[in-house]
Amino acid sequence: MPLVQITQPYYQVIDTFDFAEARQNILTSSKALFALKAFNENDVICHFTIAEIFKSPTYLTIQKGVDEHIMIAPTNLQLTNHSCNPNVLFDTDKLQFICIRKINVGDELCFFYPATEWDISQPFECLCNADNCLKTIQGAKYLSKEILSKYRLTSFIQSMIQQYH
Numbered sequence: 001m002p003l004v005q006i007t008q009p010y011y012q013v014i015d016t017f018d019f020a021e022a023r024q025n026i027l028t029s030s031k032a033l034f035a036l037k038a039f040n041e042n043d044v045i046c047h048f049t050i051a052e053i054f055k056s057p058t059y060l061t062i063q064k065g066v067d068e069h070i071m072i073a074p075t076n077l078q079l080t081n082h083s084c085n086p087n088v089l090f091d092t093d094k095l096q097f098i099c100i101r102k103i104n105v106g107d108e109l110c111f112f113y114p115a116t117e118w119d120i121s122q123p124f125e126c127l128c129n130a131d132n133c134l135k136t137i138q139g140a141k142y143l144s145k146e147i148l149s150k151y152r153l154t155s156f157i158q159s160m161i162q163q164y165h
């Protein structure tokens with residue numbers, strides 16, 4: 001899901017956990033995670049585990065290797081939306097959910113899909129409204145080296161860039 005504004009009074013809190021709450025927009029049903037704690041760059045927000053591995057991507061998986069798409073647990077982390085100005089990264093080597101830009105309480109947690117995805121299953125138009133918004137998000141395969149150099153990427157995506165870009 002692209003980043004969406006889920007702010008009062010149009011949302012309900014559907015789940016609360018350690019460092020974030022999951023909100024659902026009452027009008028659109030879209031879901032998102034919002035920080036309940038502040039984090040600094042490089043903080044490990046939490047660890048995650050691999051619940052299942054698939055050969056092909058789905059809209060819920062995160063890519064770990066060429067034919068390795070993982071479903072992660074806790075499943076709440078799957079509610080992390082895309083933004084072209086992300087503040088978290090799924091480190092698929094260390095299985096850590098990492099802060100990559102200062103997060104304040106109340107900020108939406110969002111990651112850059114192409115930071116883990118080479119060629120995503122469902123390309124979408126991004127509505128994140130960031131100055132640097134890339135509009136159509138299809139995966140790292142479709143972005144220039146120059147654009148990708150501005151983002152923190154998994155080691156898998158970095159190795160794909162070295163091989164194919």
Ligand SMILES: [Zn+2]
Pocket residue numbers: 083084085126127128129130132133134135
């Ligand atoms: Zn965007």
